[in-house]
Each structure stands twice: as structure tokens, then as C-alpha cells.
Amino acid sequence: MSVLLDISHIDMEFPTPRGNFTALRDVDLKIQQGEFVSLIGHSGCGKSTVLNVVAGLYQATRGGVILNGREVTEPGPERAVVFQNHSLLPWLTAYENVELAVRQVFGKSKSKAEMRAWIEHNLALVHMSHAMHKRPGEISGGMKQRVGIARALAMQPQVLLMDEPFGALDALTRAHMQDSLMEIQAELRNTIIMITHDVDEAVLLSDRIVMMTNGPAATIGEILSVELERPRDRLALADNPQYNQYRAQVLKFLHERHSKPDVPVKKKAAPASAHATPAWTSGHTAKAVGDAA
Amino acid sequence: MNTTAAQLSNFFKVRIPQLDSRVVVTVLRQLALPLLGMLAFLFLWSATAQNIDTSLGKFPGPSAVIEQFDALYSEHQRSREKERAFYQRQQERNAERVAADPAYQPKIRAYTGKETFIDQISTSLVTVMCGFLLAVVIAVPLGIAIGLSKSLNSAINPIVQIFKPVSPLAWLPLVTMVVSALYTSPEPLIAKSFLNSLITVTLCCLWPMVINTAVGVAGIDQDLVNVSKVLRLSALRHVRRIVLPASVPMIFTGMRLSLGVAWMVLIAAEMLAQNPGLGKFVWDEFQNGSSDSLARIMAAVLVIGFIGFLLDRGMLMLQRLVSWDKAVS
Numbered sequence: 250m251s252v253l254l255d256i257s258h259i260d261m262e263f264p265t266p267r268g269n270f271t272a273l274r275d276v277d278l279k280i281q282q283g284e285f286v287s288l289i290g291h292s293g294c295g296k297s298t299v300l301n302v303v304a305g306l307y308q309a310t311r312g313g314v315i316l317n318g319r320e321v322t323e324p325g326p327e328r329a330v331v332f333q334n335h336s337l338l339p340w341l342t343a344y345e346n347v348e349l350a351v352r353q354v355f356g357k358s359k360s361k362a363e364m365r366a367w368i369e370h371n372l373a374l375v376h377m378s379h380a381m382h383k384r385p386g387e388i389s390g391g392m393k394q395r396v397g398i399a400r401a402l403a404m405q406p407q408v409l410l411m412d413e414p415f416g417a418l419d420a421l422t423r424a425h426m427q428d429s430l431m432e433i434q435a436e437l438r439n440t441i442i443m444i445t446h447d448v449d450e451a452v453l454l455s456d457r458i459v460m461m462t463n464g465p466a467a468t469i470g471e472i473l474s475v476e477l478e479r480p481r482d483r484l485a486l487a488d489n490p491q492y493n494q495y496r497a498q499v500l501k502f503l504h505e506r507h508s509k510p511d512v513p514v515k516k517k518a519a520p521a522s523a524h525a526t527p528a529w530t531s532g533h534t535a536k537a538v539g540d541a542a
Numbered sequence: 543m544n545t546t547a548a549q550l551s552n553f554f555k556v557r558i559p560q561l562d563s564r565v566v567v568t569v570l571r572q573l574a575l576p577l578l579g580m581l582a583f584l585f586l587w588s589a590t591a592q593n594i595d596t597s598l599g600k601f602p603g604p605s606a607v608i609e610q611f612d613a614l615y616s617e618h619q620r621s622r623e624k625e626r627a628f629y630q631r632q633q634e635r636n637a638e639r640v641a642a643d644p645a646y647q648p649k650i651r652a653y654t655g656k657e658t659f660i661d662q663i664s665t666s667l668v669t670v671m672c673g674f675l676l677a678v679v680i681a682v683p684l685g686i687a688i689g690l691s692k693s694l695n696s697a698i699n700p701i702v703q704i705f706k707p708v709s710p711l712a713w714l715p716l717v718t719m720v721v722s723a724l725y726t727s728p729e730p731l732i733a734k735s736f737l738n739s740l741i742t743v744t745l746c747c748l749w750p751m752v753i754n755t756a757v758g759v760a761g762i763d764q765d766l767v768n769v770s771k772v773l774r775l776s777a778l779r780h781v782r783r784i785v786l787p788a789s790v791p792m793i794f795t796g797m798r799l800s801l802g803v804a805w806m807v808l809i810a811a812e813m814l815a816q817n818p819g820l821g822k823f824v825w826d827e828f829q830n831g832s833s834d835s836l837a838r839i840m841a842a843v844l845v846i847g848f849i850g851f852l853l854d855r856g857m858l859m860l861q862r863l864v865s866w867d868k869a870v871s
Contacts, residue, residue, distance in 0.1 A: 324774070326774065332768070336768070338766060338784065339866060
């Protein structure tokens with residue numbers, strides 16, 4: 250398959266009163282048609298910044314994003330975004346929220362009846378047909394996020410960008426949503442970039458997991474290809490050694506190598522035990538002194 | 543008989559526990575306490591009024607004011623009867639003259655009796671609504687523009703901040719002079735005095751709406767703005783579909799504030815400029831200085847307060863009807 254999206258050596262700097270703050274340095278990633286890529290990393294590491302650059306909401310300071318041979322300069326419906334807190338318009342019903350997107354994208358190419366059918370089809374895809382005439386205030390968080398996904402899917406995007414789409418949901422609802430998303434993905438073969446900080450979610454859903462180092466100047470630390478057969482079943486995978494190994498690899502990256510934002514990445518190569526012992530003792534002594542005082 | 547008695551007691555047994563403490567508390571809060579407050583106020587008022595001697599007699603107590611309400615209403619009815627009689631007389635006279643001379647063109651002269659209290663109320667209401675609506679038409683688009691553009695905000699904000707605290711009485715002479723200079727139609731459709739009051743009201747109730755609308759627009763959730771960007775909504779659609787609905791709650795808050803200001807401003811303007819309306823009624827009664835005057839003014843004060851209250855409730859109901867945000871109080 251060919252490269253659909255090329256995130257090419259992007260740097261992102263934000264101006265602050267004390268000079269520029271470098272959020273991203275040299276993030277370079279090529280994503281293929283139909284691929285599901287997760288970005289994982291500690292909060293504040295710049296995952297969302299990468300997504301916003303791809304969405305066109307931010308402009309990279311250096312480098313750029315190329316989608317289908319064209320450079321991304323502004324936001325657009327071919328890169329639909331599912332926001333973390335659903336961002337539905339509270340004064341419109343679920344149907345009307347999707348309608349706003351559909352009319353904007355297909356207003357000229359589809360007839361009214363076709364648009365109606367397309368809106369209802371997308372709401373059915375996320376299992377929201379029963380509540381499509383309810384407003385966001387009248388439905389649960391999971392349902393709102395379903396409508397948010399339906400709105401994004403209804404734009405028929407070339408890339409679907411999801412910014413921690415299930416982060417605000419409880420564990421059970423999240424599992425449901427992940428299953429729904431896998432179902433949809435199996436049917437539509439969308440290209441998806443999803444930001445997450447949930448290791449299980451990343452392994453379960455992704456073809457590749459992109460692990461980001463801690464900011465400032467965050468970049469891609471490791472990329473893990475997840476070669477588990479699809480369709481994937483969360484219960485069966487729980488005992489799958491390969492699955493657990495992927496999990497362990499991501500956890501190792503996040504917890505062992507990048508749990509301390511103040512430790513530079515380069516020092517990670519040093520023998521861990523020699524480094525860890527003094528840190529422990531110094532921590533203890535510091536506490537003892539604190540207690541005595 | 544026995545069964546009926548049992549049923550009755552059963553009925554009460556069932557009914558009485560339903561009157562639980564929560565219901566009692568609600569009734570007490572919503573009905574009994576406001577009534578109690580009202581009674582205490584009336585008592586204090588009548589007790590204090592007894593002890594205040596003015597050059598126009600004792601300060602009116604509640605009963606004197608109620609009397610005057612009655613008198614004002616019957617005055618209104620008498621005036622209406624006079625008006626009817628006046629037009630009838632005219633018609634009869636015209637008919638007679640036409641009968642005597644078929645070439646005669648009948649003329650109808652308008653009735654020029656003194657406006658009654660009720661007339662003044664309606665004049666004031668019409669003026670306040672017109673001034674307020676004019677302000678809405680100006681303030682909402684202006685507020686949206688300011689909220690959307692930071693540069694426009696920087697440019698206009700100082701002007702708003704300076705004009706916002708200006709009292710209507712300072713505007714009034716200027717408005718009067720400008721209106722009489724510019725509005726020079728020999729047969730004016732709208733009375734000058736009406737225009738003066740209206741423009742003064744507009745000038746004073748513009749600012750709360752401009753500020754609230756601008757704050758509402760500037761405070762729109764960035765995610766919603768991003769949705770609009772991803773959808774590539776045109777500027778007009780962005781305003782219509784995202785900005786306007788999102789800031790409706792704040793716009794209404796501004797409108798309610800403004801309507802309150804408008805009502806207060808109007809009464810003051812009418813008093814000062816002798817423009818027809820409730821304010822003029824109060825001033826006329828004050829100048830009149832009869833033994834009833836104070837009671838009549840007090841009646842007007844109560845009516846002004848009550849109408850202000852109704853206007854606010856009306857806006858609130860309109861807001862509940864129009865706004866998607868049902869959590870307004």
C-alpha cells in the first residue's frame with residue numbers, strides 16, 4: 250500500500266514571553282492507506298500538537314504534512330477530527346449535528362434524500378439511531394462521543410483524527426466504544442490516527458503504536474508494529490502471549506524509560522541498576538531528613 | 543356505615559402521610575413567607591406614613607394609595623367616555639352640516655383631552671420597547687463583531703467603557719437639541735418628545751448588551767470554533783450556525799440587564815424632559831401639589847416597580863423559550 254499521509258520532519262515552537270518553547274522536534278512519520286496508528290506518550294508530551302498540526306489547526310514551524318501529495322495548510326473535512334470532549338453543538342440534536350457536517354461536505358453532490366439517508370446510515374453505524382433526535386444534554390457521555398464519531402465519519406475523511414476519544418469515558422463504556430470502533434474500522438478500512446494514553450487500547454486497536462518521548466522537544470521514541478490477527482477479541486487476547494508482550498513493550502517504554510521527564514533521553518542507555526540505587530537512597534535520606542526536621 | 547367509616551379513615555391514612563414535611567416547607571417558602579414579608583412591609587409603611595407630615599398633608603399609607611388607584615381608574619373611564627362623546631358630537635354635527643350643504647367636506651378633529659394614568663403607562667411601555675428594540679438591533683451585531691475581532695475590541699472597548707456609566711440625564715439635553723435640529727418635518731409622524739425619550743433609552747441600554755454579547759462571543763468553546771474550522775464553514779455560516787447560538791445565553795443576560803436599565807432611564811427622562819409617560823405623570827402630580835398628589839405618586843411608584851418586574855419576567859420567559867440552555871434562573 251502507498252503512503253497516504255506523510256508527516257515530514259515537523260518542528261513546533263510556541264512563542265512565550267521567555268523565548269520560544271519547542272514542543273516538537275523532528276517528528277517524522279509515514280502512514281499508509283487504511284492503517285490504524287496510535288500515538289502514545291505521557292500527558293503534555295505533545296501528542297495533541299502532532300494531531301493539531303495534521304488537522305491544520307496549527308502550522309508546523311519547520312517541516313510539513315503531506316496528504317495524498319498535497320501539503321496541508323488549513324483545517325478541512327478530509328481530515329475530520331473527533332475531539333476529546335465530543336464538541337457537539339449543544340443546541341442541535343444528534344441528527345442535526347451530523348447534518349451540519351454532511352451539508353457542508355456533500356451539500357452540492359448529494360440530494361436532500363441522499364443526505365438524509367447518509368446521516369441516518371452514519372448514526373446507525375455508531376448505534377445511535379434510537380436517540381438521533383436528542384440533544385447532547387439529554388444523552389450520556391459515551392453516546393455523545395458516538396455522535397462525534399458519526400459526525401467525523403460522515404465527512405468521509407481520508408484520515409480520521411481522534412484526540413483521546415475515549416479518555417473521558419468510564420472503563421466499561423470505553424470497552425464498548427473500542428469494540429464499536431474496531432467494527433467500523435473492519436467495515437470501512439479508514440485511515441486513523443488516534444491519541445491515547447491507555448496501553449491496552451493502543452495494543453488492541455492499532456496496526457502501529459507510535460511512542461513519543463517526553464517534552465519539551467518531544468519526538469518519536471519508538472514505533473511498535475502490532476501484528477495481531479484481525480478481528481481482535483479482547484477476551485481472547487487477554488491470554489495471548491504476543492499481546493502481552495506488546496503490552497509489556499509499551500509499558501516498558503512509558504514507565505521505565507520516560508517516567509521522569511527531567512532525565513534526558515540519552516542517559517537511558519546507562520546501566521539501570523547503577524543509576525537506580527543512588528536515586529533510591531537519596532530519596533530515602535531526603536525523606537528521613539524531612540521527617541526529622 | 544361501618545365500611546364507609548373505614549374507607550374514610552383509610553382515605554385519610556393514605557392522604558395525610560403524603561403531606562410530608564417537604565410539601566409543607568415548599569408551601570411555607572413559596573407562599574406563606576412572601577405573604578408574611580408583604581404584610582410586614584405594609585404594616586411598617588402605614589405605621590411610618592402616619593408619622594410623616596409634609597406640606598401636602600400626611601404621607602400616604604396603603605389605604606390612601608388604593609383609593610387613588612381606584613380614582614385613577616375611574617378618571618380614565620370618564621375620560622374615555624368624554625372622548626367617545628366628543629367624537630359622537632362631531633359626527634352628528636358633521637352629518638347635520640352635510641345634510642344642509644352636500645358640498646361640505648366634513649373634518650374630524652382629534653380629541654385633545656389630558657392623558658390619563660393608563661394612557662401614560664401605555665406611552666411609557668411603547669417608548670421603552672421601541673428604544674430597547676432599537677438598542678438590540680444595534681448592540682447585538684456590534685457585540686458579535688467586537689467579540690469576534692480582537693482588534694475591533696481594542697478599538698471600541700475604551701469608547702464603551704466611557705459611555706457605559708453616563709447617566710441618561712446627561713444625554714437628554716444633547717438628544718433634545720439634536721432631534722429638534724435634525725427632525726424638522728412640518729407634520730411629524732412621530733412626536734419629537736417620543737423620539738427624545740426613545741433615543742435616550744437606546745443610548746443608555748446599548749452598553750450592557752454590547753458588553754455581554756461580546757463577552758459571550760469571545761468566550762465560545764475553542765472546540766466548537768475548531769469544529770467550524772474543520773468543516774470550513776464560511777464566515778457568515780460560522781456566525782449563524784456557531785457563534786450566534788453559542789452566545790444566545792449571554793446575549794439574553796445582556797438583554798435582561800438592558801431592559802431593566804431602559805425602564806429606569808425612561809422614567810427619569812420623561813420626568814426631566816416632560817415627555818409623555820409615567821415620568822411626566824409623577825412630575826405633574828408633584829407640581830400639582832394637591833392633597834392627593836403624594837398618594838398618586840406612590841401609586842405610580844408601585845406601578846413602575848410592578849411593570850419593571852413584569853418586563854424582567856417576560857424577558858426570562860422569552861429566554862427560556864428561545865435559548866437551548868434551559869438552566870437559566
